[in-house]
Amino acid sequence: MFNKIFSFVILALFAVGCAQNPETSKKEFNVEYEKFVLDNGLEVIFHIDPSDPVVAVSLTAHVGSAREKEGRTGFAHLFEHLLFLESENLGKGGLDKMTARIGGSGANGSTSRDRTNYLQTVPNDALEKMIWAEADKLGWFINTVTDPVLAKEKQVVKNEKRQGVDNQPYGHTSYVIDKNLYPADHPYNWQVIGSLEDLQNATLADVKEFFRRWYVPNNVTLTLVGDFDPKQAKEWVKKYFDEIPKGEPIESVTPRPGKIETSKKLYFEDNFARLPELTMTWPTVEQYHPDSYALDVLSEYLSSGKQAPLNVVLVDNKKLTSNVRMYNRTSELAGQAQLSIRAFADKDLDEVAVALEEAFAKFEKEGISEKDLARIKAGQETNFYNALSSVLGKGVQLTQYNIFANNPGFINEDIQNVLAVSTEDVMRVYNQYIKGKNYIATSFVPKENLIAALEGSEKAEVVEEKIIQGAEESFDASIQASYEKAPSSFDRSVEPPYGKAPEVKIPAVWEESLANGLKVYGIENHEVPLVQFNLVIDGGQLLDDPKKVGVANLLAQLMTKGTKSKTTAELEDAIEQLGASVNVYATTESTTISVNTLSRNYDEVMTLVKEIILEPRWDTAEFELAKQSTISRIRQLAASPNMVAQNEFNKLIYGEGNIRSQNILGNIKAVEAISIDDLRTYYEKFISPSVTRMHVVGDLGKINILASLQNLTTAWESKEVNIPAFDAPSRPETAQVYFYDIPDSKQSMLQFGYPALASTDPDFYSAEVMNYILGGGGFASRLTQELREGKGYTYGIRSSFSGGKVAGPFSISSGVRSNVTYESAQLVKDILIDYASTYTAEDLKTTQSFMIKSNARAFETASAKLKMLENISEYGWEADYVKGREKIVNEMTVERIQELAGAYLDPNTMIWLVVGDAKTQMKGLEKLGFGKPILVNQEKISMEVDR
Incomplete structure (x- = not known):
């Protein structure tokens, strides 16, 4: 998706700049880079950005699922995982351990159809360490992969698939589409994550063959973006990468579009869906194809915005849905235009299909105007600068162009492709790829609602996993591999030293209180010509009537649906013509107006915000539309295991009498009872500058910002708002297990914890320091090392103190495969019991190193700076509160950690909530020792266990 963001936005940059001075604009918006190629074929890109003392390091291999073989799918994604685990010179878990020590953002990666990347942002004093570590991935890794390591990581990947696909509403949609859009021998026929069967059948020999073919220097790009010395970095790159042997030549691939001989209608009864969803897909063109740019515009015009033809017909006129999604997905070999409509619960998808034809006819008659074409392109300039606000984003984009356009400088050449798009082109690609063309139509409907599917649909073939106790193979991932080390001209086992320690600069903060009570906090920053700001109005759901929760949420939705002088469409158009975004949302404690705009348009956007x-x-x-949409969301979330776990946990934490126990959306009965007068009353009583804090970050200073607020100071009258103070919940006296049944769930969602600390509590940050090694430190944490890396039970697990104005919960959350529900819970219990007594001086050293060194990247992005301002305004902290936190970290001792663990990690007084398949998993939880589990939802359940 990155390629199109940059393509469209550069047009806006070019067009706006040329109106003033074409030559200046070309220079001003050029992303400068240096590229060189090593003798072994490794392509290296440098871009210098001295704004923060950090460097983004990315290693990207031109291999994704498209390079796999049928029956051996999921290998590229499997290597995304394996390459983080161990290498000869870093040792087992070495990269993750080093990441913690150096204060990195956390080693991460992603896999697509066509590439796999490995990413991290680190303080610039650790650059040589990262270059050393990345070289180990290519030249000194594969010998460390053993059968036990492979067996364990198969389980992790399968858990990821269960979590993201098998256990999610509509999770199998892409599988069904791609199986029917692309022939069996097409590399896009299968999913990036692969199939559970293929992953299970993969042998060590298969895996090593795949690595040696594709993970070679001549198929890889290394990109460094940030504050570093390019001459020194080039020497390090050559030192660590030069001697890695070149692989076999890599043949280029030829575009091959999807093929549909005749339109196909397919249905699937989805265990987790509560609303029927129709998705229509047409084959289009590959990335950078001349028509791809017009197809992007077409997709956005048809579906995005109040006046979009699909929204006018399906949302406003027919009232079949509250949302239409359409996009043109482009990949290296092919593209596909995809249109999805999740209908209301009582609607039939045949009605949706008829309405779609009407919407397309409307577009065919009216076309797209020059104004709409300009509007669609205008907003991309802001997106462009947002992408440039992080060094990692720049690195990803330069790499994308290098691999798929054979030139990182294509970021500038691509402008001409965007400039060429006309209204005639948009209509032409519609006629060429959509109108009257064959398509795949999938109907994903709730169980027992097959009648909602498109008439004439055939059953889609979907492989679903059965829950069987003891079905997974056993392994011991701790077994060390025995192998002859790969040769090197120097001793690579010696970790390179740190460079010069970065100088961390805390942003200068300005503050002002206006006459009407509005408080303003700002950080001036000129890295990009953007301003991001928000107005946080205290209250949110806390000001709802406990018997009619949902008013704050509905009011937030309605605030962007027009003003006195502008209809919804007119307001939307006014915002988008300025390339801005304005979003309003409610949370438990506040309502927030969030704005992103070009600095030159700030005053005009602020005028709209005032309206x-x-x-x-x-x-x-x-x-009425917002109510209907909210009710649909409530229905759907009731079938999402993640949301069920969060909602039920809140009820158990806060209790019935506390409004915090309720979902901010409310329940169906409450929402149906809400009137527009309820929203008016809330607005008139509670939307006041006296409880509002404004936070501003960007390319304008204090004088400009305050000048823009002058008439708001006089026009927005202050009123007294009393926010209810609900009693902080107390910790249970004894532990209890609760179970919420979602029959045939492929995973169990675990949510364990109890009420703990407010953000203002003297122990709060110290408790966060204590939690780093338990579950707050990603791969450095024990929960991850034990449940994911040691056992393969989960894709991810974490623990945290949520804080807030009142005591928020300490919680441990994870999704584990169903047939190890008890084993996972027991392991968490054991880790909690042993944590204090087994915490070491080395654990403390790792924690201190991470928490101090990571401050180098603490204020890199506008979002991070906004969060800093929010903390200052909400909790009354000083602008340099980070220094106080550093003092806490530096003075922390093992004894203090043990004391905190004793106070805040007691498994014997916790709430142990499990959301999963009760008939196979509930009874086993009695072995935890906390009594018989309590069934939360009162459905009849067979307690028989599959064997």
């Missing part, structure tokens, strides 16, 4: 605050439209049609 939104002071002159609501109270559009009854939009209100």
Whole structure:
């Protein structure tokens, strides 16, 4: 997706700049880089950005699922995992351990159809260490992969598939589409993550063959972006990568579009869906194809915005859905235009299909105007600068162009392709790829609602896993591999030293209180010509009537649905013509107006924000639509195991009498009872500058910002708002296991914990320091090392103190494969019991190193700076509160960690909530020793266990 973001936005940059000075604009917006190639074929890209003392390091292999063989799928994604685990010179878990010590962002990666990347942002004093570590991935890794390591990582990947696909509503949609859009021998016929069967059948020999073919220097790009000395970095790259042997030549691939001989209609009864969803897919063209740019515009015009033809017909006129999604997905070999409509619960997808034809006919008659074409392109300039606000984003984009356009400088050449798009092109690609063309139509419907599927649909072939106790193979991932080390001209086992320690600069913060009570906090920053700001209005759900929760959420939705002088469409158009975004959302404790804009358009955007605050439209049609949309979301979330776990946990933590126990959306009965007058009352009583904090980060200073607020100070009258103070919940006296049944769930969602600390509690940050090694430190944490790396039970697990204005919960959360539900819970219990007594001086050293060194990247992005301002305004902290936290970290002792663990990690007083398949998993949890589990939802359950 990155390629199109940059393509469209450069047009806006070019067009706007040329109106003033074409030559200046070309220079001003050029992303400079240096590229060189080693003798072994490794391509290296440098881009210098001295704004923060950090460097983004990415290693990207031109291999994704498209390079796999049928029956051996999922290998590229498997290597995304394996390459983090061990290498000859870093040792087992070495990269993750080093990441913690150096204060890195956390080694991460992703796999697509066509490439696999490995990413991390680190303080610049650790650059040589990272270059050393990345070289080990290519030249000194594969010998460390053993049968036990492979067996364990298969389980991790399969858990990822269960979590993201098998246990999610509509999770199998892409599988069904791709199986029917691409022939069996096409490399896009299978999913990137592969199949459970293929992963299980993969042998060590298969895996090593795949690595040696594709993970070679002549198929890899190394990109460094940030604050570093390029001359020194080039020497390090050559030192560590030069002697890695070149692989066999890699043949280029030829585009091969999907093929549909005749339109196909397929249905699937989805265990987790609560609403019927229709997805239609047409084969299009590969990335950078001349038509791909017009197809992007077409997709956005048809589906995005109040006046989009699909929204006008399906949402406003027919009231079949609250949302239409359409996009043009482009990959190296092919593309596909995809349109999805999740209908309301009582609607039939045949009605949706008829309405789609009407919407397309509307577009065919009216076309797209020059104004709409300009509007669609205009917003991309802001997206462009947002992408440039992080060194990692720049690195990803330069790599993308290098691999798939054979030139990182294509970022500038691509402008001409975007400039060429006309309204005629948009209509032409519609006629060429969509109108009257064969398609794949999938109907994903709830169980027992097959009648909602498109008439004439055939059953889709989907492989679903059965829950069988003891089905997974056993392994011992701790067994050390025995092998002859790969040769090197120097001793690579010696970790390179740190460079010069980076100088961490805390951003300068300015503050002001206005006459009406509005408090303003700002950070001036000129890295990119953007301003991001938000207005946080305290109250949120806390000001709802406990018997009619949902008013704050609905009001937030309605605030962007027009003003006194502008309809919803007119307001939306005014914002988008400026290339800005304005979003309003409610949380438990506040309502937030969030804005992103080019700095040159700030004043105009602020004028619109003032209208939104002071002159609501109270559009009854939009209100009814918002209610219907909210009810649909409530229905759908009721079948999402993740959301069920969070909602039920909140109920157990806070209790019935506390409004925090309720989902901010409310329940169906409450939402149906809400009137637009309820929203008016909330607005008139509670939306006040006296409880509002404004946070501003970007390319304008204090004088400009305050000048823009002058008339808001006089027009927005202050009123007294009393926010209810609900009692902080107390910790249970004894532990209890609770179970929420979702029949045939492929994973069990674990949510363990109890009420703990507010963010203002003297122990709060110390407790976070204590939690780093337990579950807050990613791969450095024991929970991850034991449950994921040691046992393969889960894809991910974490623990955290949520904080907040009142005591928020300490919680441990994870999704584990169903047939190890008890084993996972017992292992968590054991880790908690042993944590204090087994915490070491080395654990403390790792924690201190990470928490101090990571401050080098603490304020890199605008979002991080906004969060800093929010902390200052909400909790009354000083602008340099980070220094106080550093003092806590530096003075921490093992004894203090043990004391904190004793106070805040007691498994015997915790809530142990499991959301999963009760008939196979509930009874086993009695072995935890906390009594018989309590069934939360009162459905009849067979307690028989599959064997």
